[in-house]
Amino acid sequence: MKHSDYYGYALFFLALVILPFFLDSRWQAVATTFIIFTIVALSQDVVLGKSGMFNMGQALFFGLGAYTSAICNTKFGIPLLATVPLAIIIPALFGIILAGPIIHLRGDYLLVVTIGFNIVFVQALQNNLLGLTGGPNGIFGIDMLQIPGIDSGRQSVVYYICLAALVMVLIILKNLETSKAGRALHYFREDPLAAESIGINTRAYKIFAFAFGAGIAGLAGTLYANQYSAVSPEAFDFVQSVLFFSIVIVGGSSVPGIVLGVFVMFVLPEIFRDFATWRYFIFGFAMIFTMILRPCGIWPATYGKVPAYILKGKQHGKK
Amino acid sequence: MDIFFQQLVNGLTIGAMFALIALGYTMVYGVMKLINFAHGDMVAGAAFVGLAIYTHVMGEAVSLPAVIAIFLLTAVAVAFFGIILERAAYRPLRNAPRLSAVVSALGASLIIQNGIMLVWGPQMRIFPELIPPLSWEFGGVIVSLIQFLIMGLSLLLMVALYLFIEKTRMGAAIRAASIDQDAARLMGINVDRIIAAIFIIGASLGAVGGLFIGLYYRGITFNMGWQYGLYAFVAAIMGGIGNIPGAMLGGIILGLFNAFIAGYVSSTWADAFTFMLLIVILIVRPTGILGERVAEKV
C-alpha cells in the first residue's frame, strides 16, 4: 500500500475506535449497524466489484448467516460466539452449491437468477421451513454474544465486537488482493477469454468468489443477530440486495467508496429522520446522476499495486 | 377437474397481464440491451394515473366511452413519461458500461415508485369498479367479464403488435435494430426514433397491463411495480429476452404456472416455485425458450 493509504486507514480506524465515546446508546446502535452493513457491502464487492458478476442476491447469504446463528442459538442452545464458524461455512457452502449451475449465465440472466434465489430464500423463511425458521415474524430472543469477563450486553461492547470483525474482514480482503486467487478475479472480470487462455480456471474462481463473499456476508449475519437479538425475513429480501448492489456500483469498488455508499444509504437517513419518506426518492436521482457523471462510481477501484522492489528497479540479492 | 379449468382461466388472465408487461421489457432489451427496471413502476403508475383520471377528469363516470377514454388517456400519459424516462436516464448512458445503465434504471425505478408514494401515500388505494362485476358459469368454471375483457383485449393487442413487428417497415426497422444497432444505423435507420417508438409501444402496453391489474385486483399500492414487474421480467427472460413472441409465450406460461401452483400447492409458495421454474429453464436452456445463441467472434 502507498503511504497515503496507510494514513487513510489509520485515521479511519482511529475515528471508529473513539466514536462510541461521543455517542449515546441509540447512535452507537446506528454506528454498529453501519459497520455490519459495511461488511455486507464489502462481501458484495468481492462478487460484483472485483469479479464483475451481476449478483443481486447477497442478502440471501447475509440472511443465511443470521438465521444459522439464530436457529443454533434458540433451538439448540449453542452460545452465539460458537455459531460463528457455522454462520460462515454454511453460507459459503450455499454459495458453492447455488453458483455451480448458474455461473456460466450471461450477466443479465445471472442477475435475475440471483434475485430469484433471494426470493425463494425469503419465501422459504416465511413459510417456516422445516419448522425452524419461525415464519413471517422470524426468530427472536437470541442471546447476546458473550465474551468472558466483559459485560457483553452493552451497546458499546457490541459495537467494538463488530469493529473487530470489520478489521479482520479488511485484512482478509487485503490478503485476497495480494494473492493469486484475488488477482484471478480481476483478470476474468476484465476479459474472461484472455483469462482462460492464460491459464485461469474461470469457472472455479467464479464459484470461489461467490463462496468467499457468501462467507463474509454470513459473518455479518451473526453480528446482525447479535445486535438485534432477532431475525426476520424482510431484513434479507431482495430489496436489501438491490441496496447492497447499488452501494458497490455507486460508491465504487474500493473501501472508501463502499464506506461512503453505506454511510449515505443507511446513516444519513437516520440523521435526517424528517426526510425519511423522501429518502429513496432522492437516492434515485443520486444514482442516475452518479452513473452519468461517474460511471465507475464515486471512488473507483485503482490498479497498479505493484510491489516496491519492482518499481525501484534496484538490484536485490538473489537468494 | 373443476379446479384445473378454473385455474386455467385464472392463469390465462394473469398470463395475459404478464405478457403485456413483459413486452415492454423485451422490446427495450432487444434494441438497447438494457433491463428497464423502471418499467414495472410505470405499470404501477398507470394504475394510479388511471385512478386519478377517473376521479378528476372523468368525474367518476363508468360509461363505456368513459372507460375507453380512461384507457387511452392513461396510455398516452404513461407513454409520455416513458419518453421522458428514456431521455433523462438512459440516453446519456448509451455508450456507458452496461452496469451503469442498470443502476440508472434502478434509480429511475426508485424515483417513480417513491414519487407515487409521495403523491398518493403509502397505503393501498382502491381502483374503481369500471367494469360491471358480471360473470358466467361454464360447467363449474366461473369466468368474469373482467377476465374476458383482459384475455380478449390482450390477445388483440398482442396480435396487433405481432403484425406490426412482422409486416410493417417500422417493425422491420425495430427488428434490425435489435440484431445490430450500429448496422441498422448505417443502413439509414433512425435509431433514436426506433427507441422512442419502442418506449411508446412498451409503455402503452404496460399501461394497459397496469389498468388491468387495477381492475382485476382492485387494490393498488405504490410498490406493486416491483412485484408484477419482476414477474413480467421473468416471463420475458423465460421466453428469451429480446424476443417478442417469446415474451408473450413466457407471460402465458408464467401466469398458468402461478395459477396452478396457487391452486394445487399453496399460494404462499407461489413466488418460490415460479423462480425455481425460471432457474431450471435457464440452466437447461440458458437463452430462454425461444431465445437465440449469439456467437462472439474471437
Next chain:
Amino acid sequence: MAKNDLVLENVTKRFGGLTAVDRLDMEVCQGQIYGMIGPNGAGKTTVFNCITGIHPCEEGRILWKGDDITKLPPYRIAAKGILRTFQTIRLFPQMSVAENIMSGRHVKSAQGWWHGIMHTPKSRRDERENWLKVEEQLEFFQLHEFAVQPVQSLPYGLQRRVEIARAMAAEPSLLILDEPAAGLNDKETMALLELVFRIREMGVTILLIEHDMDLVMQLTEKLTVINFGKKIAEGTPAQIQQNKDVIEAYLGSDDDD
C-alpha cells in the same frame, strides 16, 4: 515423434452449416518458427482457437508432446505450456502492465485458494518469486518504465509487446501468435522480428499467423497455406512462393498492412 511436437490430425471445425476448418493435417516440430498463411477468412484463427481449446474441433485430433489435448479447456492447455496472443489484442485494460504480465505467472504459481484468505510464509515467497519473474519480463521487453501504467493508455505497439510478455511469463513451450505484426509500422515490425528470433533462441517453438509477407518470408522456416479451411500447400517459404495454387488463392497478395 520428437518431444515438443504439435500435431494436428484431420482437424475439422464447423459452425452450423459452415465448415471453417476442413480435415487439416499439420505438424509443428520443436524449435521451429512455423507460419500459417492464407486469405482473410480462410480459417486460420479458427485453427488457433481449436488448438487452444476456445472452439474445440468436431472431428480429428490435436496432439501435444504426445498427449491428446483435443477436448481440453483453454486453461488446461495453457498449463501444458501452450500460450497465445490474439488478433485483436486482449489485455486486461484497466490493470497495469506489470499486473497484466503477472497473470502469466498464474499457471506457475503454487498458491492455493486459501492463500486468498490468509498468507503463509510459503505463499509470501511464491508472491515474491513471481513478481521477480514479472520484472524479468519487464526487462526483456523493455517495458520497465510503463510498469504501473494501465495498459489501455499505451500505444498499440507497446500493447502488443505486453501481450507477448504476458504469454512469455507463463514459460511456454509453444507460443502461438495471431497476426503479431498487425497495426505495426516498419520499425516496429523489424523489432518484432528480432524479438521472435530471441524467443526462439530461448527454446520456445513458435506458431504464427501473419499477413505481412516480408515478415513471413524472413521469419518462418515452414509454412502451411490455408484457403476456405483446407490446406492448399505446405513447405518452406521459398517453395510456397513458387506454388501456383497459393498464387492463385491470393491473386496478387499485398505486402503491406
